[in-house]
Amino acid sequence: MRKTYKFRIYPTKPQIRQMERSLEVCRHVYNRTLAERKQVYEETGKTLSKYTLNNLLPQWKADNPEYNEVFSQTLQEVQERVDLAFKHFFRRVKNGEKPGYPRFKGKGWYDSFTYPQMGFKLKDDHIYLSKIGDVYVKFHRQIEGNIKRVTVRRTSCTKWYVSLIIEPEDIPTPIVDLNKVIGIDVGLSSFLTMSDGDNVSNPRFFKAEEKELARVQRKLSQTVKGTTDRQKAIKVVQRVHERISNKRYDFAHQISRFLVDKYSFIAFEDLNIKNMIRDPQYSKSIADVSWNMLITATKYKAESAGKIVVLVNPYNTSQMCSKCGLIVKKTINNRIHKCDSCGLALDRDYNAAINILRLGLQSVGIKSVEARRL
Known part of the structure; x- marks a missing residue:
């Protein structure tokens, strides 16, 4: 069993710029991997494996020097996401569900990158991320176990979080107490x-915020596309949605902890x-x-x-x-x-x-x- 610890991080402005560039590079690699698999399948009827695509990365890096700004295993993990998307696609086809063929990611639609094995290290109240540096972390609880995987995510409101996948050292044997x-x-x-x-x-978080959400969405609908006013209005709508989501998330975890x-x-x-x-x-x-x-x-x-x-x-x-x-x-x-x-x-x-x-x-x-x- 593995656990996930999620913490808010506070990168500096240069670190934010580097993380934004990392997301863009990952998006390009994702789209290129998807295009490569799609093209080979259409031409030969064969599916490229994840490992074959991993072997193409060195040549892609030579053709695109900006790829070197991202940790190598992070780019491999991007190709793993494409492979996983196809596995889910084929599973849905087999089960007779709506297939949902993997789609290309548009600008701004790639919001996380992962260090699957290495390239990270905890340092007191910071975490070292390869190609980015030491980033300040707000640790609100103690970490117990060995870190196996690290994912950095940007929210729609441009907040940054790090998720640490932990393998606990000791797991208690389950015992049923009939009094509990x-x-x-x-x-x-x-x-x-x-x-x-x-x-x-029932806390009904959405209903409590529904009038406020309708108000800010009306303001958004009155703005002109492509203007700074519209971008600001979008951010306000996103903040309301994020507030509802945060309340719901916090409530679920409080109840689960109580139980x-x-x-x-x-x-x-x-x-x-x-x-x-x-x-x-x-x-x-x-x-x-x-x-x-x-x-x-x-x-x-x-x-x-x-x-x-x-x-x-x-x-x-x-x-x-x-x-x-x-x-x-x-x-x-x-x-x-x-x-x-x-x-x-x-x-x-x-x-x-x-x-x-x-x-x-x-x-x-x-x-x-x-x-x-x-």
Whole structure:
């Protein structure tokens, strides 16, 4: 298992210029690699391997001296991205999905570069990056483990971040404490409802910023393309989007940290969010809650802490009575579960969370545990 630490970096103006040039060189190499693969396939019907393309880099550098401004392994990693894009393309074709053929990157559309093995080194509150120098880093937490990979990224608001891929030295053996197990039903009325009866309200970050976003987008639509006023208006819109994204990201990580610290076993539904988000009535709300971000953050935190996270089949978790097992049909507007067989009446999300916990425990060989409050 590998962990990712993300930190804000504060490069000097010369370093920013060099990083911007590095992104442009990487973009050119990406487009050239894509063009090379496309041309060879059209002419011969054969696919160039990543290693064959890596061997072309020395000649490309000789033809384009600016390529030498970027660390050699970083350019190889760019070609790896093209190779990965084609692998995903062929996988989607095989599965009958919308293929999405790899596209060329326009100016400004390449926003990160990677040091896959070397070319970096931590120095107190700085990180050394080959061809760039020592860049100041705001370390907000301690790094534990060996750094295997470093990625530098520029956001739409021209902030710079560094992501450190770490291989932890010790990973605890997972142990289930039956006094610390929880089932979680994610939703829209409540962000999540737990099998012990607690719930977390939906913060609705996008809805809170929707009027402000509409205001700045109206201003943007009134500007003339190609003017400095339009560029400024675009930046304002990007800042609002970034603020919403940051709030959502911070909230998901706070909740996931709370869950991992408190419980040894956590069960979620294995939701097909891609299909759910196609519903025009709820697509905006589902996108705003970012369930997948919460589940992903909880999974990797739990793994490094020796806790267990399982995903269960969501089929009938809301319809089944958690006490007697009878299927009680409900529409999405029925918020209360009422069972005519056993008389159980409680919030439908609470009922679903209890079922999720039961299914989660069964998936690891534990038959049952009393999860509801008496």
